[in-house]
Amino acid sequence: MTFNSFSYFFFLPVVFLLFQAVADRYRWLVLLMASYAFYGFLLQPSLPVILAFVTTFSFLAGKRIYCAPAGNKKKQLLLFSVLVNLAILVYCKYLVFLVENMNLLLGAFSEGFAIPEPEPMVSIALSFFIFQAISYLADIYFGITGAEGHPGHFALHMSFFPKLLQGPIERAGALLPQIREPYRFNYDDVRHGLLLFFWGLFLKSVVADRIAFFVDPVYNNVRAYTGIPLIIATYAYAFQLYFDFAGYTNMALGSARLFGIKLTQNFNSPYLANSFADFWRRWHISFSRWILDYIFQPLQMKWRNFGNNGTALALVVTFLLSGFWHGADWTFVIWGLLHGTFLAVATYYKPYKKKLHRKLGIDKSRWITIFQVAVTFHLVCFTYIFFRASTIGDAWHIVTNLFNIYSNYTTFKTIGLSEFIAANILIGNRKMVFIILICMLSIIGIVYRYRHTTLLDKPGWFRWVCYYGLFFLIVIFQITTKPNFIYFQF
């Protein structure tokens, strides 16, 4: 079940009503059962079983780590429990990739010999909850958090349906205390939750899925294009990906808020970042904090005697693994490697950058920030070529043909047009499109401006105009042909 599916529009209110109806001490149970049902709706029976196993194992391992005296024993317990979690992840998500590449390698030495390739497994949500389990175990080891005593609360921490499929990846210290706390109905939480949910649905179904019309035809058939269409499709993808994932995250945050739970904010205007380090402070925040805290920091600490070289290497390794996390494909590995390299290069020139700016007298200039934001954005878009392309070959075609001037822009102009017209069939004539477009932009502007809290404090007539506006925009402009979220696959 996905947030933008019809069934979720029944599921969420039913769970909400049940949650309100039962006594407080059973509320966690309602959410836990709802979460497993939600996961079960994917019709992949192995997935809830794996979730239950990871939960039980990590719950017990957490207790053991917590009770073990500081020293080698504690460390071994941590390593063992993290390895078990990683083994599950590798088995379910990377086995096919590993076998394929092993066979390629073996094929180079001895012809005809190959390991039989296993069936690919569906691994939706797996990498998200396994990362959450690992952070729980590591946080206990480092004394950041205690071991949870209530198995039900812990199971809900692992499976809570708003964040199960695509995060945010929650820390024990942030989510568990909220689960433990007695629930008190708060009207503002519910209003805020609904607003976030519908705003997210709008970003996903109206904005992201509409942009996809201009991305998919090019990226699904890249060799038919050179030059401008490739450039436009790549920039369009940057916005599709952002609105898709930010839309999802808002829906997750909104759903959780209905039950009085505040999840971690995953985005903070990422395309306004003025460096790659700043980008990772603003993009998929719960994930970037995870890889930085549990991979980068231990590596940097270990290699600290090598100074900047140690830091640079730790960054490259961390982001290489981050690429792998996104998918068992070399395209993602190169995407991660590019990010790691940009960050690593910055560690060398960063100390001189500000000094140079000061010498030139431009350190307080607005223009230098605008320039940095522009450079960062374009480089981030460049890395998306690898993120979106289906194969390395496709990505290479794009990179080498980006500035090919003999571009077939005229072909591109018709791309997505038929889908676009079909999607907007409800609107009718062109004049209406224009009027609706203006209404749409003003509603978007207002809701975006006030989406966090202040809209809720406005007079009733103003709020309801915005609510109805948003609702009708979703109904009229939604794209129904592309229901899946991009981050599902990760």
Place this chain on the structure above:
Amino acid sequence: MKNLSIQERMSEVFRDVLDNDAIILTRETTADDIEEWDSLSHITIIVAIEKEFNVKFNLSDIKPLRNIGEFEDLIVLKTGIKG
């Protein structure tokens, strides 16, 4: 340098590493209060503090730290310098 307190010396290190002269640390300061102090710059700061106070930390020493006050106490514990 001799007359500076531990906290003042830490502030100097933070200003230097994060390249922000406006940083003034108190015992209550946390990473949330300083924009540039994030997961990416954290260990760089720790290593600079190690150099400043001629001390070595483990990851287990620094992970549980919640604010500058606890960090200061750790330095006192490890070096014997009086705050």
